[in-house]
Amino acid sequence: MSGRIVTLTLNPTVDIAAxxxxxxxxRKTRTRNERFDPGGGGVNVSRVVHELGGETLAIILAGGLAxxxxxxLLDAQGVPRHSIPIAGRTRMSHTVNDLSARHEFRFVPEGPKVSEEEWRATLAALEAEPGDWVVASGSLPPGVPDDFYxxxxxxxxxxxxxxxxxxSGSPLKAALGHRLALIKPSRGEFETLVGRPLNTPRQxxxxxxxxxxxxxxxxIAVSLGHEGALLAEKDGVLRLRALDVPALGAVGAGDxxxxxxxxxLSQGESPREAFAWGMACGAAAVMRPGTAQPRRExxxxxRRQIGAV
Incomplete structure (x- = not known):
């Protein structure tokens, strides 16, 4: 094994933001300040790990011109990858920031259909690529079974x-109990997982x-939007408030x-310390436009602003 973090993204995307x-x-909507970013859950994780100075490898399915x-785009950012070719076309997502209403509109395609041969090749790549930590993130494209994760x-x-x-959804439920080190649902995803609304911090x-x-x-780390996030471990729960930062883009903040x-965690920090770094990095991502663009500084x-945990 090695110290690198291997990420798994079966439904990556080219993220277009404007x-x-x-x-x-x-009416025709004219856009400006377009940018193109490599996206999808695991892809974003690898990009940010790379930005923070960690060693990573992104395993992705990729097909067509997209x-x-x-x-x-990944090569231009210096993010190591292991690409598995597919017959379908990689999806392209589009985010538009409406400056007058201060709303963010996201358009996210379902993704290409993936054959059994293609998704099994992803498992083979995961088995072959060394790394002490594996992060599987994002939705599953059509054709991939719910128990893939x-x-x-x-x-x-x-x-x-x-x-x-x-x-989220069925793929998350199917994986519970399979020796997971960490899951990170949003509040809505977590309520769906447990099957009931959770209206209070105590609940x-x-x-x-x-x-x-x-x-x-x-x-279990649950993101709670403007209320911050919680971290649950056997010995208790830690809640941290959301940091007050200017919001320029939320895409990829959770990643x-x-x-x-x-x-x-891979560097030996305690779960609570790692959680605080996660909060800092998520806030740093919100401060910049585009997909998952936190700056290390x-x-x-x-993180210094959060203080001791």
Whole structure:
């Protein structure tokens, strides 16, 4: 094994972000300040780990011209990758910031259909690529079974690796209890997972710690939007407030949070210390437009702002 963090992204995307004075139905919306970023959960995690000075490798499925562009963008940023070619075309997502209403509109395609041969090639790549930590993140494209992440978790456990999962719905439920080191649902995803609304901090804390004690995952970090986030472990729950930063773009903030947290865990930091770094990195990502663009110096400054945990 090696100290690098291997990420797994079965449904990556080329993220296109732009600004518009106003978004209105029927009328043509003219945009400016377009930017293209490699995206998708695990891709973003690898990009941020790389920015923070960690060692990483992104395993991705890539197909068509958009897949070639995704690879080009990753290569330009110096992010190591292991690409698995697919017959379908990699998706392209579009985010438009409406400057007049101060709303962010996101358009996210479903993604290409993936064959069994293609998704099994991803498991083979995961088995072959060394790395003490594996981060599987993002949605599953059509054609991939709901238990794919559970299969990947079993493979990682057999190899003695730490396995982190950031997904939702049936794929998340199917993987619970498969020796997960960490899961990171949003509040809405967490409520769906437990099957009931969690309207108070006490309810949220109890539900998260109950899942940990049942063996669903060693650690559960739940992002709570403007209310901050919580971290549940066997011995208790830590809640941290959201940092007050100027918001220029939220795409990839959760992935940035996860990247910093896993990096610090891989470096031997305590879960609570790693959680604080995750909060700092998520806030740093919000401060910049585009997808998952935190700057290392901003992350370090925000971590100092949080103080002792």
């Amino acid at each position: 600004e518009a004075e106003m978004v209105r139905a029927v 897949g070639s562009l995704l690879e080009e 559970a299969q990947a978790a079993d493979l990682a456990a057999h190899q003695g690796r730490h396995y982190v999962l950031d997904t 949220q804390n109890q539900a998260a710690q109950e899942l940990v004690r049942q063996g669903a995952a060693e650690l 940035s949070f996860l990247a910093a947290m896993v990096l610090k 901003d992350v370090e400054a925000l």
